[in-house]
Amino acid sequence: MKISQLFGKGKTVFSFEVFPPKKTSPIETIYSALGELKDLSPDFISVTCGAGGSTGHKAADSNTVKIASYIQNELGITSCAHLTCVYYTKQDILEHLEQLGKCGVENILALRGDIDPNVPRLHDFEYASDLTRFIKENGDFDVAAACYPEGHMEAESLARDINHLKIKIEAGAEHCISQLFFNNDVFHRFRELLEIAGINIPVEAGIMPVTNKKQIERMVSMCGASLPPKFTKMMQKYENDPEALRDAGIAYAVDQIVDLISSGVDGIHLYTMNNPYVARKISESIKTLL
Ligand code: FAD
DSSP states (O other): OOOGGGTTTTSEEEEEEEEEOOOOGGGGGGHHHHHHHTTTSSEEEEEEEOGGGGGGGHHHHHHHHHHHHHIIIIOOOEEEEEEOOOOHHHHHHHHHHHHHHHTTTTTTEEEOOOOOSSSOOOOOOOSSSHHHHHHHHHHHEEEEEEEEOOOOOTOOOOHHHHHHHHHHTTTOOOEEEEOSOHHHHHHHHHHHHHTTTTTOOEEEOOOOOOOOHHHHHHHHHHHHHOHHHHHHHHHHHTTTHHHHHHHHHHHHHHHHHHHHTTTOOOOEEEEEEEEEHHHHHHHHTTTTOO
């Protein structure tokens, strides 16, 4: 199923994100987690891809295709494969699209990807909008775009970043998935700015439950999400008690989601971190609200 068909049906779309296991673990290690996630009946599951650069992206991205295919064909759940482009040629992307098409994967999150300063990038694609246009011209896929409620780290301003998001939409993106955020006011304001900019495609809010302090510090340093006092207080209080921090993180995410759904958000995209326990706790708390 094409993800764009899920929106506008009077129900909040609820989706999950997973990542392929590390290079040292066999791909099958994710299948039991996926089996548990399936029981939570998400509308779709997206699968991240390698960042490119020095990480051996082609091997990593073939695992993305395998996992997206498994979700689609073995679990019977709509899947979405993430795809970056700065370290790919047009020919690489064509081959990738062919593989996805053969597996029946109909949805792609088209990304530029982070640029590794130690690895020279290629120039077949400058931005995610170029990849979006190319996918639309060369296959029958629904394309999603990443968006950044606090602005992308490299963008001069949020206003400029929103203009660039418009280019991705003009290139064919059908819906957006947001970067994680911990302050809902940031997301509400972003929605207002999108409306002013004339952007009216569905936007899913990316929610990351905190399950350990290190993980969140790493994510925040990578994406620059701001941390409201309510959140940092919680982290400080429970930093030495992993179980309490996990439970507080789940409660915090549920609180964010309740507010977002009450405000009419199009969808919630849960960064599951491949952790079915946390996804289950959150799903059970919000299932009657969707
Ligand atoms: P773009 O939309 O191309 O934007 C990149 C920068 O260029 C921005 O600052 C933008 O404002 C600017 N820009 C865009 N167009 C123009 C233009 N025409 N002229 C001038 N400037 C322009 N990374 C991975 O490696 N693997 C993943 O699986 C992955 N999944 C993600 C999922 C989500 C939901 C999100 C939000 C991010 C994900 N990322 C992933 C991270 C992403 O690859 C990085 O944030 C990357 O730096 C930007 O990708 P993009 O597609 O947003 O780029």
